[in-house]
Amino acid sequence: MAYVVCEACIRCKYTDCVDVCPVDCFHEGPNFLVIDPDECIDCTLCVAECPVEAIYAEDDVPEDQRDFIALNAELAKVWKVITERKDPLPDAEEWAKVKNKRDQLIR
Template sequence: MAYIVTEACIRCKFMDCIEVCPTYAFHAGANFVVINPDTCVNCGLCEMVCPTQAIKAKGDATEKELVFVELNARLALSWPAITQKGTVPADAEDWIGVADKKEFLLYAPDLAAK
């Protein structure tokens, strides 16, 4: 069972998950993070600490969220790995709980990722 980041992370990007990942499986985009399914060891720590419940086990994803399985895998190939929590967007709190945020996803990598 793999874990995925869903649209609840878009424009929130709190990155608490980065701090607990033992395999550094996260990759950073400008306003979203993804999990690399090839390096994730399925420990579930990231799911436990996500303040927006954006991380789910692939098997628990809703039909609408299944698009994020492929999206996480694809973007992890081109976005930089992130090993430290970065700067949270200034308006992140305003985006918690907002539905249908996929249209706001920026496909550019986070060039400041560490």
């Protein structure tokens, strides 16, 4: 069972999770992070590090966000691995409070 980055990460892209990942399973897009399910070792370290609570165990992904399971797998194949923490997006604090922001995802 892999972990999945869900909607709360969109337009925030905090990378605290990347710092604790022992296997470099995170991939970076323009305004979102994803987890490669083939690389994730289910260590759970990233979950507690996410300030917007965007990371879930695959079995715990909320029903209305189940499509993020396939989205993480798809985008991990095309986005580059991120291995070091970076600053969040400039307006991350504002976007962290926004719900329903799927339309903001840049592929």
